Amino acid sequence: MARFHQLRVAAVDRLTDDSVALTFEVPESLREEFRHAPGQHLALRRPADDGEIRRTYSICSPAPGPEGPRTLRVGVRLVEGGSFSTYALKEIAVGDTLEIMTPAGRFILEPAPGLxxxxxxxxxxxxxxxxxxxxxxxxxxxxxxxxxxxxxxxxxxxxxxxxxxxxxxxxxxxxxxxxxxxxxxxxxxxxxxxxxxxxxxxxxxxxxxxxxxxxxxxxxxxxxxxxxxxxxxxxxxxxxxxxxxFHVDDGAAPARPAPALAHSTVTAQLDGRSGTWPVDDGESLLETVLRNRPDAPYACKGGVCGTCRAFLVSGEVRMDRNFALEPEETDAGYVLACQSHPATETVELDFDR
Missing domain, CATH: 3.40.50.80 (Nucleotide-binding domain of ferredoxin-NADP reductase (FNR) module)
Structure with missing residues (x-):
């Protein structure tokens, strides 16, 4: 189960005029949780006036050995109008602490001889x-x-x-x-x-x-x-x-509006606990779950990062867009909760699988 932890900023390295690398210290007690495969990413969050802002950044440092990572390094490029990237480039300093989610993502390569x-x-x-x-x-x-x-x-x-x-x-x-x-x-x-x-x-x-x-x-x-x-x-x-x-312009890849279905409910298994809740009009399944379980995993809410991946146990859903899951994952029954809307009166998701 993905969790957030406070990590200290150990270094801020300017890469270009519009990008930086942030290095975080990982205390010994968290090194197992922050063990990562090459290609995975971290979700970073900070408070905002309307709740919080989350953004996902890929880890650029090599995968750690058996002892786990002592540090984690990510690259951040400034996005025009981007609140988090502007904060990263202009405000984050050595010694600050940030809330970092444990590594996620399936854009990975497992090293093999002769590969x-x-x-x-x-x-x-x-x-x-x-x-x-x-x-x-x-x-x-x-x-x-x-x-x-x-x-x-x-x-x-x-x-x-x-x-x-x-x-x-x-x-x-x-x-x-x-x-x-x-x-x-x-x-x-x-x-x-x-x-x-x-x-x-x-x-x-x-x-x-x-x-x-x-x-x-x-x-x-x-x-x-x-x-x-x-x-x-x-x-x-x-x-x-x-x-x-990393980013999809709405004009380049428009989302497909999901058909509305009245009186639907979603049952979600999350961190070993299950609950069932009604889906409000226009809500994604992730939004429904978050109203009742704020610890549900997510980062971008745009169908890009894959943090909210869940297994569809029963029922049917319509996904607006999908830029995170491989075809074999969707064929196996996985969906992006942030882009999924109910197409049947009951839907069951498992975030733990």
Missing amino acids: YAAAVVGGSGITPVLSIAATLLAREPHARFCLIRSDRTAASTMFLDEVADLKDRYPDRFQLVTVLSREEQQAGLDSGRLDQERLTTLLPALLPVDEVAGWYLCGPFGLVQEAERTLRALGVRRARIHEEI
């Missing part, structure tokens, strides 16, 4: 992939990783030093390709967007596409969609493609 993995990332999408690549290369001496990253300009590129360090440490096993969309490079690829046409030419020229065991796509919605279409057209099985989207 060949690749990633296509844009902007702050480098954050979880940095943890994935660093963990894999350190733990498996014969594994390889190819990183194709797209950024606007060199000055806007997050974690430049960390990626360069991976290249220096693993020159024969870490392949790096950088594309700038708004700035010409002295060497390397021409500037421009990584769209499907360009990726279709680029990927087979860089690496043997059919030998890559896992593809990790992370960044803006448009880039992730273009990369997925490219890989599918190149014959990559969907099971080998893993996606994480």
